[in-house]
Amino acid sequence: MKQQKLMEKLSLWQLAVLLFTFEIGSVAVVGVGNDSRQDAWIAVAISTLLGAGIVSFYIMLLKRAPGKNLFELMTISFGKWLGKGIGLLYVFYFFYIAERVLRDFCELITTVIFENTPIEIISITMMGVIAYMIYLGLEVFGRTGEIFIPYVFTFTILIGFATFFSGEMDFKNLLPVMAEGIGPIIQHIFPRLLTFPYGELITFMVIIPYVTQFKKVGKVSVITVLVSGMIIIYGTVIEIATLGTEQLGRTVFPLLSAARDISLLEFIERVDLVVVFIVMFGIITKVSVFFFAGLKGLEHITNIPYRYMVLPMATIISYGTILISDNFAEHVEEGIRFIPQYMHVPFQLILPALFAPLLFWRTKNQKKGSGHHESK
Amino acid sequence: MKKRTLILMCILSLTLTGCWDSTELNDVSIVTGIAIDPGKEKRYRLTVGYVNASMLSPQQPTEGAPVSIMSLEGNSLPEISARMNIGVSRKLVFSHTRALYINEEVAINDGVGSFLDSLERNPQFRNDFNILITKGDPAEKFPTINDPVEKVPSLKVQKQVKSLLEGWGGDPRVRLTDFIDAIVSHGRSPVASSVTIKGDPEKGKNVESNMMTKAPARIMLGGIAVFKKDKLSGYLSMEDTRNYLWTQKLESTMVTIPCANHGKEQKEKLFFDLAITNNKSTIKAFYKGDQPHLKVDIYSEARLTSMQCKEDLSKKETYLDLEKKSSKYVKDMIVATIKKVQNEFGLDIFGFGEALYRQDYKKAKEVEDKWNEEFARADVDVNVHVAIRRSGIRGKSFLSELPASEEE
Amino acid sequence: MVTLVYFVMYIGMLILISLIDMFIWKQSFFQVIIRLFTLDEGTNEWFVSGTAFIGLICSIVIDYRLRKNKGQKQL
Structure with a gap:
């Protein structure tokens, strides 16, 4: 029972680390897509700016009621019952995306490394690790991130340099710039790129209230989003320059395929496991964040401390990971045709936009009071 | 609490017994060469050459063949390689494959796609x-030809190709993904190296052939094979291969250029040699009205390595003169190669189409489907500038000091 | 209560997955549900089903302990 009384606190640096790995995790597995061909990096650049805008919008909402997370905000703006109902929808959404992200990773592992190991085992073991980490609390999660971030960051940077010095990069592949005009880029950005790495940051609306220095959160998260956007651009340029647009369209795991070409001095070769490491940590972070956000939602709805629900919910997620799709093609098709339009856009953009005015109206008086309080 | 942890650990340890993907090193054989031939009854005949690892140990090499081969027929590669254990004791691992030999009959009739x-x-x-x-002999012979220096035949071929590429430029530097990209691309036709066996492959099979100074059989590299989509359409000579590479990415090469036409026969001519050490080439394609133009700009740095002519190399005018001569010679050579490819194959192996795609996207989209015909009728314009920088550790050639009696 | 949450989440996720499958495969709801529920022999699906069952048992145990603790506190 003592564990309940542990304060859940994150430092600013830990928040930045989590945001960063969250952003680059999934992108490192499945890439940003090939919709805008050689201009993908431009699309990423634009959507990074838009993503920074989205994040500041989320943080603006959080600032209206400091210390309250997404679910509590919804209860404030929609009232107790409607707020909890929409909160439950969000819980489903978070858990579902957690399952999808975990599935991405499991597919990578079963395709590339463990060909004979059943995918179910990988999903169960990964979920076991994540459940344990979440059970120990947000602090442990943050510190895990702190430990791993130097490796993740340097490895990501080094992969680019190594492919470059292996002579595998051909920057001509980036030409012609915007051959078919801005049209394909915009189609790529909305809804896919905007929602996939950036809009998903709505989960951080559950985590950010636990950051100690709440005032600086806005600045830190925007900067982190821009930095991670830079890394994603970097990765995209590596992928396009190394593989070329044709091959990029055919490959399933682009960064991995690019890293397979590395051959430095006939000595540093076969480093694609490094990519798997980056991916593994990115995925653990991402699934954990979604999982934690969903659990917090359940905690808010049922008033039971979330730690009691970690294990049962983890088993549901590992179950759903397998169930969501029969094969890889279905998984990818869902990711392109269904998830962005019918799940990401409503939950990341429409619902927040809906409750924002309500929230402003409800907190109008409180804000004055709290502002007064702060000035003391 | 402790008891419970203990029980939990016991239960968990049960799960450690089965690891699906564990393979011990002495349960696998490493494949270095794969050869594909047309099958008699089924579609392909696959031959793998796998290493006898204990043979290669530097401490105590055992007697015996360094590689062993096994052939089977089947309709697809994964099927055949999975069935290889009909005759092979260990599980085959393909991640260290060094050479893929494709019989030209497969490439002509079936396509490699x-x-x-x-x-x-x-x-x-x-x-x-x-x-x-592989030209001439069936592909399955190639992984068997022994070589005294490199014990594993396929490793020998790979090293050979690499050294040739670095020294003279006879390999198109094509890997699997480049090849597939070129098949898919509208603006480039794929190429690959070709190999032949010189000598008697039956004798080359024996490990005893390693005892001979003059190997009875040798794998020789030929010029490049030109593909139309995934089907083989013909070969270029070694010279043409080098010229082809000159338009792409040449590391270094050697050209022999006649000083002047002293006699009519090849034998009577006098030559000087240039070692090209640095090279930069840009490819352009554009349309003037309806007529496609291909343009190659080449800038090469060279070092003079031999001089049969009389000119005085201590004068800078001589350098200029030689530069002019060699630029023209190289230009003619490359133009001839491009023309030859245009006329004989009508396949754009140089990637002019890709250049057009980058420079004039709209036009490229227009002619995308008939680019090879457009390439065949295009005007060729090659600009070469050879800069001779130095001439070894001698200035003037001693030949220029000889009395000029022969010329009379 | 945890058991209730477990069932709500389980059924909710199942409905969500089957809705998406309905959209993707253009099948009726029952077809999809049947397909999701059948444990195909020869696959290793029973691993995850088993794990989910363990989760269910866990949630019952947690519920039991929670109630016991509550009772103790009230006493």
Whole structure:
């Protein structure tokens, strides 16, 4: 029972680390897509700016009621019952995306490394690790991130340099710039790129209230989003320059395929496991964040401390990971045709936009009071 | 509490017994060479050459053949390689494959596309093996030809190709993904190296052949094989291969250029040699009205390595003169190669179409489907500038000091 | 209560997955549900089903302990 009384606190640096790995995790597995061909990096650049805008919008909402997370905000703006109902929808959404992200990773592992190991085992073991980490609390999660971030960051940077010095990069592949005009880029950005790495940051609306220095959160998260956007651009340029647009369209795991070409001095070769490491940590972070956000939602709805629900919910997620799709093609098709339009856009953009005015109206008086309080 | 942890640990340890993907090193054989021939009854005949690892140990090499081969027929590569254990004791591992030999009959009749897909799809295959088209002998002979220096035949071929590329430029530097990209691309036709066996392959099979100073059989590199989509359409000579590479990415090469036409016969001519050490080439394609133009700009740095002519190399005018001569000579050579490709094959192996795609996207989209015809009728314009920088550790040639009696 | 949450989440996720499958495969709801529920022999699906069952048992145990603790506190 003592564990309940542990304060859940994150430092600013830990928040930045989590945001960063969250952003680059999934992108490192499945890439940003090939919709805008050689201009993908431009699309990423634009959507990074838009993503920074989205994040500041989320943080603006959080600032209206400091210390309250997404679910509590919804209860404030929609009232107790409607707020909890929409909160439950969000819980489903978070858990579902957690399952999808975990599935991405499991597919990578079963395709590339463990060909004979059943995918179910990988999903169960990964979920076991994540459940344990979440059970120990947000602090442990943050510190895990702190430990791993130097490796993740340097490895990501080094992969680019190594492919470059292996002579595998051909920057001509980036030409012609915007051959078919801005049209394909915009189609790529909305809804896919905007929602996939950036809009998903709505989960951080559950985590950010636990950051100690709440005032600086806005600045830190925007900067982190821009930095991670830079890394994603970097990765995209590596992928396009190394593989070329044709091959990029055919490959399933682009960064991995690019890293397979590395051959430095006939000595540093076969480093694609490094990519798997980056991916593994990115995925653990991402699934954990979604999982934690969903659990917090359940905690808010049922008033039971979330730690009691970690294990049962983890088993549901590992179950759903397998169930969501029969094969890889279905998984990818869902990711392109269904998830962005019918799940990401409503939950990341429409619902927040809906409750924002309500929230402003409800907190109008409180804000004055709290502002007064702060000035003391 | 402690008891419970203990029980939990006991239960968990049960799960450690089965590891699906564990393979011991002495349960696998490493494949270095793969050869594909047309099958008699089924579609392909696959031959793998795998290493006898204990033979290669530097401490105590055992007697015996360094590689062993096994052939089977089947309809697809994964099927055949999975069935290889009919005759092979260990599990085959393909991640260290060094050479893929493709019989030219397969490449002409069947096309290579149908099995390249399985290679690209399989995560075991890396992007670092050479694709070689075998001329003359069936491909299955190639992984067997022994060589005294490199014990493993396929490693020998790979090293040979690499050294040739660095020294003279006879290999198109094509790997699996480049090859597939070129098949898919509208603006480039694929090429691959070709190999032949010189000598008697039956004798070359024996390990005893390693005892001989003059090997009874040798794998020789030929010029490049030109493909139309995934079907073989013909070969270029070694010279043409070098010229082809000159327009792409040449590391270094050697050209012999006649000083002047002293006699009519080849034998009577006098030559000077240039070692090209640095090279930069840009490819352009554009339309003037309706007529496609191909343009290659080449800038090469060279070092003079031999001089049979009389000119005085201590004067800078001589350098200028030689530069002019060699630029013209190289230009004619490259133009001839491009013309030859245009007339004989009508296939754009140089990537002019891709250049057009980058420079004039709209026009490229227009002519995308008939680019090879457009390429065949295009005007060729090659600009070469050879800069001779230095001439070894001698200035003037001693030949220029000889009395000029022969000329009379 | 945890058991209730477990069932709500389980059924909710199942409905969500089957809705998406309905959209993707253009099948009726029952077809999809049947397909999701059948444990195909020869696959290793029973691993995850088993794990989910363990989760269910866990949630019952947690519920039991929670109630016991509550009772103790009230006493």
